[in-house]
Amino acid sequence: MAASPSPLRDATRLSVLLVEDDDGDALLVEEMLADLPAEAERITLLRVTTMAAALAHAAGVDCVLLDLQLPDATGLTALTTLRHHSPVTAIVVLTGQNDTATGVAAVAAGAQDYLGKDQVDGRLLVRAMRYAWERRRAEEVEQRLLEQQLLAGENARLERGLLPTPLLADAGLRLAVRYRPARDGALLGGDFYDTVELADGTVEVIIGDVCGHGPDEAALGVALRIAWRALVLAGLSAMEVLATVERVLLSEQLTPLFATACMITVAPDRASARMVLAGHPPPLLLPGSGTAAFLSSDALGPPLGVPVRRPRRQMNFALAPGWSVLLYTDGIFEGFDGARERLGHARLAPLAEDVLAHPDAGGSALDALIDRVQDLNGGPLDDDVALVFLRHLTAEGTR
Numbered sequence: 001m002a003a004s005p006s007p008l009r010d011a012t013r014l015s016v017l018l019v020e021d022d023d024g025d026a027l028l029v030e031e032m033l034a035d036l037p038a039e040a041e042r043i044t045l046l047r048v049t050t051m052a053a054a055l056a057h058a059a060g061v062d063c064v065l066l067d068l069q070l071p072d073a074t075g076l077t078a079l080t081t082l083r084h085h086s087p088v089t090a091i092v093v094l095t096g097q098n099d100t101a102t103g104v105a106a107v108a109a110g111a112q113d114y115l116g117k118d119q120v121d122g123r124l125l126v127r128a129m130r131y132a133w134e135r136r137r138a139e140e141v142e143q144r145l146l147e148q149q150l151l152a153g154e155n156a157r158l159e160r161g162l163l164p165t166p167l168l169a170d171a172g173l174r175l176a177v178r179y180r181p182a183r184d185g186a187l188l189g190g191d192f193y194d195t196v197e198l199a200d201g202t203v204e205v206i207i208g209d210v211c212g213h214g215p216d217e218a219a220l221g222v223a224l225r226i227a228w229r230a231l232v233l234a235g236l237s238a239m240e241v242l243a244t245v246e247r248v249l250l251s252e253q254l255t256p257l258f259a260t261a262c263m264i265t266v267a268p269d270r271a272s273a274r275m276v277l278a279g280h281p282p283p284l285l286l287p288g289s290g291t292a293a294f295l296s297s298d299a300l301g302p303p304l305g306v307p308v309r310r311p312r313r314q315m316n317f318a319l320a321p322g323w324s325v326l327l328y329t330d331g332i333f334e335g336f337d338g339a340r341e342r343l344g345h346a347r348l349a350p351l352a353e354d355v356l357a358h359p360d361a362g363g364s365a366l367d368a369l370i371d372r373v374q375d376l377n378g379g380p381l382d383d384d385v386a387l388v389f390l391r392h393l394t395a396e397g398t399r
Helices: 024-035 053-060 076-085 100-108 122-162 215-233 238-251 344-356 363-377
Strands: 014-019 044-048 063-067 092-097 111-116 173-180 191-197 203-210 259-266 272-280 284-286 314-318 322-326 385-392
Touching: 014 053, 014 122, 024 044, 024 122, 024 238, 044 053, 053 063, 053 076, 053 092, 063 076, 076 092, 076 100, 092 100, 092 122, 092 284, 100 111, 111 122, 122 191, 173 191, 173 363, 191 215, 191 385, 203 215, 203 322, 215 238, 215 259, 238 259, 238 272, 259 322, 322 344, 344 363
Parallel strands: 014 044, 014 063, 063 092, 092 111
Antiparallel strands: 173 385, 191 203, 203 259, 259 272, 272 314, 284 322, 322 385
């Protein structure tokens, strides 16, 4: 398939392929152009006599002047063959069949214009070729715009599944979330997260990462998140929820995949919490006072979908007033640290604490954290990044 015309191309010049087996008609076209020396200097004309030869050259020209009566292709078959082979090249049909029906049929079949051989002069011919080329460029731009709109719509629907509206009613908690796709930006990855507050005040939080970055992984991430929310709202325990989500993963995956997950259950009094790690890096806890530290990974269990005979278990930890906790996917620390070494957890903790320690830290602070990591990396990160920042307010509304 030919590439679309470059926007930097000199629009005053035009390369034209004349597909005409009749020497007399070909000479007529050449003479019409010769009568316009100023135009002739800006037009490069190449002539072939068969459709086979036209297919070999059409991708490299701006416009094709096509006769519909060729030795190896006749009628609209010639046009559709050329259009299929070189869909971005402008085509002007030159025909001796001067009836309107033929012209309408040619345009409907993909030509940008048509001209009767005995009703054309040099100026009309040049104008038709230039208009056809501009029209084809406009059609290409419109088609690409439509494709981008369709893709944007699909991604928006996918994002609504990946980036849910949290169910959090407690005025004493503040939640900020961020999801930033990897550098290509074309497809969403499999990172997912959610937050749900139950009727008794318990708050459940999950963050997860399906291995891979394509649409299958993204769709699976949506399925796992929705399954998790439904199971949490049904009142299942954290261990039951993750076990069932794992069953969903195994049943919904199109190819063998696994997912990591971190699930935290915050008690109604906000003074304690439980954590389950399924192959996922531990959250960063910022206490009301003191130094931020990662929660222990001693309770690390196998990822979801990995047939490892090692049970997962919960870890309990206390929460001091004014605590904050950052859940994240590994894309945030797998970049480089500026010295071409991986950032890792050791460098992530002080970066996150510096940005998130402010009492009013929220979504903009998460953006700042991602930006700092990208600056150290020297550009966009190779993996998707998902962040969930849950903050407990003291009675004065500060950490």
